[in-house]
Amino acid sequence: MYQIIAKETLTPVTKMFVISAPEVAQKAQAGQFVVLRVHEKGERVPLTIADYDRDEGTITIVVQEIGKSTRLLGQLEPGDRLASFTGPLGRPTEIENYGTVVLVGGGLGIAPIYPICRSLRAAGNHVIAIIGARSGDLLFWEERMRSVTDELIVVTDDGSYARKALVTVPLKELLESGQTIDRVWGIGPAIMMKFIALTSQPFGVKTIVSLNSIMVDGTGMCGACRVSVGGRTYFACVDGPEFDGHLVDWDLLLSRQRMYRDDEAIALERFSQPESQSNREAR
């Protein structure tokens, strides 16, 4: 079970995996995530479901390699098996015919908005997506995104590809253009989601974000993933991960994401030493 069927390098820091998980694929919906362990001593890593194929029985994930666990995952090849794979977790995106919707995917956030765009479009919405990355080489899935949207706007921070702008710039232009926008989704790094929410707030357009707080079980049992929304504490893994971006306490999320920074550095350093004990064992 949980065998890797295919792997693709999307950018220098992002890899895509197609994983055999027939039961999860049957049930997966846009907006949900999985928790996987790469090896027996591994962390439980939460990753968004970027795509699912019910016929093939597969789940697609896109991973940005930032620390030890994601780099270990990045080293796996087709044929390898994961130690565990649990899902689907979290509440699905609320799919309805809202009218015109704008989905903003920054960096890695392109992957999670893809299935949401597809579902929203199938529900009859006019789907506009804005995708962006720091530079052109970090951008992926442009064609895929085009296939599930009515309009696609591409930007890069440095202008090395497409238009030079932050994702919030075209979002603001759309909101100011006078056309009715019924709902916005913003997914990406927490700091980007914060600015997406701040951009749409003056226009009063409801904006949904997907909160990537630190998680352990993903089933509502530990409270590691606590977030504050509208002054109330929620467990992101079961109450979310999607919440109303205008009500999120962003500073708390950003602060809690840093909780293990020192330990993560230790893990990564040990992992990166070429012949360290943990490195050999991990393979």
Add this chain to the structure above:
Amino acid sequence: MARSSRSSIARHSMAEQEPSVRITNFDEVALGYDLTTAVEEAQRCLQCRHSPCVSGCPVGVRIPEFIKALREGDMWDAVAKLKDKNSLPAVCGRVCPQETQCEEVCVLAKRGEPVAIGRLERFVADWEREHGIRVPPVASSMGKRVAVIGSGPAGLTAAGDLAKLGYDVEVLEALHEPGGVLVYGIPEFRLPKEIVKIEIGYLESLGVKIRTNVVIGRLYNVAELLESYDAVFMGTGAGLPMMMNIAGENLNGVYSANELLTRVNLMKAYQFPEWDTPVRVGARVAVVGAGNVAMDSARSALRLGANEVHIVYRRSREEVPARAEEVHHAEQEGVIFDYLTNPVEILGAEGWVTGMRCIRMSLGEPDASGRRSPVPIEGSEFEMVVDTVVMALGTQPNPLAFSQAPGLERNRRGAVVADSATGRTRLERVWAGGDIVTGSATVISAMGAGRVAAMDMHAYLMGQSRGPWLTAAEPA
């Protein structure tokens, strides 16, 4: 041996790791009896005709009988007598609150110290494990399928009993490791995980299939299970941590006990970075609460390197709900107990805990439950300097498993309403037992509930007891 000489033998203590040594490791604290000590302790039992001890045990372990077999040297018979009523004796011998159960009502307790029933139980179970567990005969398959949700003591017991009767049992567990609280909650130094693994391996040898990584309420729901199984047992426990809802509770450095213990036990954070999951425990730790969960958190914090660990409890020592042995061990290890103290705010700087503002309490008149309720003493607020706070305030049933289970009635505290005599819920073909029904209780009561439900499920599935379906609901 004469009765008088039996009662003149003093209760045998059990070897333990020295406190100064054991707080530097996660190895088991209590080392168990050797054969000679066990037999001598067994000699103390008076073999009372009415055996009050048995009625003190929630599953009615045949205590005098297994003790008799033990002292006569017939170990396999002791094993058989013990396991007749208790399928996880190595666990119960270690974690049962014996002093409020079997040992409390032992006749010797009235005149001095009770027979060390728990320690003997542990000894017999450990002996069996060392000599190779024998698998009892299992009835051939009846072609009926039962789903058991959750692999804690309630689910495992129900699964084992049903498998022995010839049902095809599948245990569906959300986490990647089966065992429930036995693997993610109770620490290694109290209950080695290897023991839990072996007990689970025994159940698998009975034919129980365990499927991990299956989250009911997400991957499947109860309504779907009823389509593909003849009966469903819900033993999902009480895994939802309660918080105090005071200011500062979301600061970095504030843990629910469940998170701290899950990181340490299930994810082996005490072996970080060899294992990948980290845990952050600072130099000064406050654990709020005084149950087993609080003791486990405090003692884990010490072992993770904390210099000073406080138990902050709003009542007094008399009301402490933890097992006596845990409190004793925590005191030996240097945990500081701040009784009649309650946090009102957690203080922080730059996102991290720096202290906790507390208020002193006094005990007022007894309330309806007979417990004296704590009342804040005005003007007694003070600050504690701490960098880590662990909330061990209790847990409630996690509602996840209930999604798409219309008809399942739950009470105000989120617990499932089930008949304590049968385990039947309001939803036909669905039984429940353990912490999901009672709220956080004990391993042995969860096992008892699993057994009761298994028996009733058998009667129902054999067509001997079709209805009425839950007439008298137990107020939980």
